[in-house]
Amino acid sequence: MRSLSKLPELYGTWAVVTGASSGIGASFSTYLASLGFSVVLIARRIEKMEAVTAKIRASYPDVSVKVLGIDLSSSTAMQDMALGVESLDIGLVVNNAGVDLVGNFLKFEQAEHDQVMDLNVKAYTHVTHFFGRHMATRSLPKRGGMIMISSMGSSPFPYCSSYSSSKAYVTTLGLCLAEEWKPLNIDVTVIEPGPVETEMLDRSKNYVNVKELGFILMGADEIAQFSMKAFARSEKRFTPGAMNRVMQFVTNLLPGQMKISMIGNMLTKHIKAERIQYRPQTSSEY
Numbered sequence: 001m002r003s004l005s006k007l008p009e010l011y012g013t014w015a016v017v018t019g020a021s022s023g024i025g026a027s028f029s030t031y032l033a034s035l036g037f038s039v040v041l042i043a044r045r046i047e048k049m050e051a052v053t054a055k056i057r058a059s060y061p062d063v064s065v066k067v068l069g070i071d072l073s074s075s076t077a078m079q080d081m082a083l084g085v086e087s088l089d090i091g092l093v094v095n096n097a098g099v100d101l102v103g104n105f106l107k108f109e110q111a112e113h114d115q116v117m118d119l120n121v122k123a124y125t126h127v128t129h130f131f132g133r134h135m136a137t138r139s140l141p142k143r144g145g146m147i148m149i150s151s152m153g154s155s156p157f158p159y160c161s162s163y164s165s166s167k168a169y170v171t172t173l174g175l176c177l178a179e180e181w182k183p184l185n186i187d188v189t190v191i192e193p194g195p196v197e198t199e200m201l202d203r204s205k206n207y208v209n210v211k212e213l214g215f216i217l218m219g220a221d222e223i224a225q226f227s228m229k230a231f232a233r234s235e236k237r238f239t240p241g242a243m244n245r246v247m248q249f250v251t252n253l254l255p256g257q258m259k260i261s262m263i264g265n266m267l268t269k270h271i272k273a274e275r276i277q278y279r280p281q282t283s284s285e286y
């Protein structure tokens, strides 16, 4: 395993974290700073990122921090990001910003499913492409690194249908690029966390309590630390947490459809009761 403290030497000192205003992204930002990386924080809520910045500056005064308030799913996002990082030689990217949608697929409007696809798929691809091109043009011996935050839900997860599908995309994209970018000296690690105590989980708690499903919740700091260790070990795909890996191993032994039905049955027993009046969409709404 490569030493964590040597990573800034290998990849260069600037790292980018998307979705850095809370949860896993905020933890990655602080942990990267502790390893000696200067960090660009990207998300929409500037005041939250200022708080992360203050924490980093107080503990690691030698690193630099830059905050970019960008809505990654907006049409100008990539231009804004290019402008914000123009003078910086970015060597490591934590592609993390994401939204979930937990509940019956039909309960949500199409615009809500669009939000998932716009951020988790489209913006995700654009961020990967933008920094991939940048890192591919750097001169050796500097390597490039991309950490792609997917989810254990990248396997079909009923009642999180569009989110789960978007994470399947992230995992597949990351695993393809891990191979494709070998000659470019860009290292890719796909991270597939189970449930993590963040704002995302908090938002879905009215619908499903993941503790009742038998998951052990992890903290965002643990995810950042275990993920960076997996990246340093050059793992291509990693699920933080021994219990999550056991669960993944056991359920992967089941035939595909049986695993999906098992998750679906488990969720139907635990989801909070909801009675939905489906409102038929009229042609004028399309």
Ligand SMILES: NC(=O)c1ccc[n+]([C@@H]2O[C@H](COP(=O)([O-])OP(=O)(O)OC[C@H]3O[C@@H](n4cnc5c(N)ncnc54)[C@H](OP(=O)(O)O)[C@@H]3O)[C@@H](O)[C@H]2O)c1
Pocket: 018, 019, 020, 021, 022, 023, 024, 025, 042, 043, 044, 045, 046, 048, 070, 071, 072, 073, 074, 096, 097, 098, 099, 100, 119, 149, 150, 151, 152, 192, 193, 194, 195, 196, 197, 198, 199, 200, 201, 220
């Ligand atoms: N929590 C879990 O159980 C869990 C499990 C597996 C995987 N994950 C993945 O981990 C990643 C981080 O999630 P989290 O759990 O840390 O949740 P979180 O606390 O809600 O963080 C999501 C981050 O994404 C940012 N974001 C959302 N929409 C954005 C947009 N349009 N433009 C720019 N940034 C945006 C948010 O910042 P702003 O609101 O300030 O923009 C926030 O910083 C996600 O990709 C998620 O799918 C989470």
